[in-house]
Amino acid sequence: RLCGVGDHLSATLDAVLLAEASLKSVRDSSCHDSVxxxxxxxxxxxGRFCPRHSxxxxxxxQRCQLLGAGCDSGQGSEETDPIEDWLAGVFHPETLEELxxxxxxxxxx
Numbered sequence: 044r045l046c047g048v049g050d051h052l053s054a055t056l057d058a059v060l061l062a063e064a065s066l067k068s069v070r071d072s073s074c075h076d077s078v079x080x081x082x083x084x085x086x087x088x089x090g091r092f093c094p095r096h097s098x099x100x101x102x103x104x105q106r107c108q109l110l111g112a113g114c115d116s117g118q119g120s121e122e123t124d125p126i127e128d129w130l131a132g133v134f135h136p137e138t139l140e141e142l143x144x145x146x147x148x149x150x151x152x
Contacts, residue, residue, distance in 0.1 A: 047087070
């Protein structure tokens with residue numbers, strides 16, 4: 044399983060695809076094929092890929108087009124995203140201004 048963590052979908056997707064291609068190339072090499080065998084990768088993405096900031100709404104469309112997630116709602120994800128939840132306590136979702144926060148408190152979240 045590969046998990047991409049970031050705040051911009053296309054950059055995070057590119058990194059996951061590169062990691063996947065790299066792992067597949069190791070799998071397909073003759074010296075490693077007997078060890079790794081066939082590997083099917085599942086992908087997970089965590090981060091704020093559908094921000095409420097109007098200038099970033101294109102990320103909601105990208106998330107739907109590239110991942111097939113959130114296509115109906117155009118709002119947050121259907122699944123709980125702990126990274127998105129954490130970011131919501133650090134940055135205002137519309138103005139993107141930093142919010143006052145206590146680092147120790149945020150670590151516990």
